[in-house]
Amino acid sequence: MSQTFTVEGMSCGHCEQTVEEALSGVAGVESATADHESSSVTVEGDADASELVAAVEDAGYDASA
Numbered sequence: 001m002s003q004t005f006t007v008e009g010m011s012c013g014h015c016e017q018t019v020e021e022a023l024s025g026v027a028g029v030e031s032a033t034a035d036h037e038s039s040s041v042t043v044e045g046d047a048d049a050s051e052l053v054a055a056v057e058d059a060g061y062d063a064s065a
């Protein structure tokens with residue numbers, strides 16, 4: 001299953017990597033691909049959306065489904 005979220009605050013490739021690494025630690029995430037230019041991240045897997053948002057916020061960014 002694919003889920004896409006809006007992520008505010010990413011401005012570079014390092015930001016993308018930080019968000020992707022934060023999401024990779026969530027149970028059920030198969031992959032995460034962040035794009036600072038579109039302010040979004042796409043997550044593959046069956047992780048709970050609220051856990052994904054919480055992981056992004058814990059990494060210092062604002063996220064919404």
